[in-house]
Amino acid sequence: MARRLPGEATIRNTGTAPVNGWSLRWSFADGQQLNQAWGATYTQSGTQVTATNVSWNGSISPCVTASFGFISSWSGSNTKPTAFTLNGSACGD
Incomplete structure (x- = not known):
């Protein structure tokens, strides 16, 4: 049975x-699938997910945050992603 869960990044x-335009990438370990997102557009190819800013949150000043939400689904294990890149550079989890 597939389960669904909201998440936020x-x-x-x-x-x-300032960061002007962002693209956050990560991989799911257990075959999770993104079903919906708000505050970002996304693509998923296999386990690799790329979330990209929308028009109103693409610029992030120093010491400021941008966030987006999503709903994902999975069956079995749901291991949290551990490696992320922002605009091609490794970043924290």
């Missing part, structure tokens, strides 16, 4: 320059 700009 927050991107915090810890740098000194």
